[in-house]
Amino acid sequence: MMKLFVPVLLMLLLGTKVSSAATCTLAITINEAITASTTDYLERAEKRALENKCDSIFVRMNTPGGSLMSTRRIVERMLASKVPYLCLITPRGGHAGSAGAIILQACHVNGGVIATNVGAATPILGTGEKMPDDLRNKMINDIVSWLEGVTTLRGRDLKFSKDIVTEAKSVSSAKAVESKALDILAEDEADFLKKAEGRKVLMQDKAPIQVVVGDLREFTPDTRYQILSFIADPEFAYLLFMGSLGLLYVELTHPGLIAPGVIGGIGLVFSMIAFHKLEVAWGGLALILLGIGFLIAEIFIPSFGILGVGGLVSLFVGSVFLFDQSTGYTLPYTVILPVVLAIGAVFFGVGYLALKTLRLRSRDADQDLKDNVGVVVSTDENGHRGQMQIMGETWNFVSEDSLKPGEPVNVTARQGLTLNVKKNKE
Structure with a gap:
């Protein structure tokens, strides 16, 4: 009897342990x-x-x-x-x-x-x-x-x-x-x-x-929640949406201002998330792509760093929205921040080198103009202004000397698309 009692007791104890997990x-x-x-x-x-x-x-x-x-x-x-x-x-x-x-x-x-x-x-x-x-x-x-x-x-x-x-x-x-x-x-x-x-x-x-x-x-509110809470208030979301459209309109009608386009683009994605038109994860992906686009544009467009800063902000917030604590793909800020800063350093570095190359090209082109002889094509009544040909191109010129069509001239300086010239003495 005792032999049967012990196994049964063990089973009951094990069963109790499992159920009280x-x-x-x-x-x-x-x-x-x-x-x-x-x-x-x-x-x-x-x-x-x-x-x-x-x-x-x-x-x-x-x-x-x-x-x-x-x-x-x-x-x-x-x-x-x-x-x-x-x-x-x-x-x-x-x-x-x-x-x-x-x-x-x-x-x-x-x-x-x-x-x-x-x-x-x-x-x-x-x-x-x-x-x-x-x-x-x-x-x-x-x-x-x-x-x-x-x-x-x-x-x-x-x-x-x-x-x-x-x-x-x-x-x-x-x-x-x-x-x-x-x-x-x-x-x-x-x-x-x-x-x-x-x-x-x-x-x-x-x-x-x-x-x-x-x-x-x-499960405490995190940075993602705090950002969403800030932009998702209905009145603020509406103002953000209308303000973003206004900034994009300013950028389209006044190309080159840069800042209205950057702020308007980011604000438009935020407002779409607040209106439930974009899921938060898709909004994060849109911000990351927008940020990469801004950083690429920074290489080719002189924006005094506005495109670059906007791109980094967009990349950071997009990364926060794309990955969160509830999934198995959690990205801590110790990963997000170094990646964003590294990408920013690469793009800013490439942009600096590109700008340096463009300036070097500009200096080389000016030197080529000075090393070649041009020919006056037409002048005003006084002969101090007109058009000339040099290196197969037609330029506007100004000169202290009074010039006539057909005279050879030397370039002394360049002011935008206008050349300063003088008579060729040779």
């Missing part, structure tokens, strides 16, 4: 308006969670709202996620307004700490102006029908999801829990995660699973 929960924080930077941040966080085989994603939320387009993308991602999202309004005094309230309804488990509030999701224009009634009704009806589907899927209060859009209703988290708009009222983060663990949630394939909460692994 270390788990993880990826933690992220949203403390700003919902923009393209938030969409990119959540997308990368979800990739990181899947790579690390985390069982859930914990979202700390404190936001006034933001872009409806970004909100739709975030909701779509949450509904299609293979990892449950646990969303909490925190800290005390925080709120999930407008877009934040909509995102909360898409989370698999949501809640708020004491003294927080949620709601007020009525759409408004970013400029703060009054919206035309037809447009307002159209947007409200669209958002209500969209949010009703999300709320029904999560089994939450339909009336609340409608009221926050049609009446801009906002309530405390405690009241939201009472009306079943939120799942959990918590004292703090630890209390929320404890109450969320073990809850059954519905995933994309309609298979219910139990929420597992493991050790928190922070």
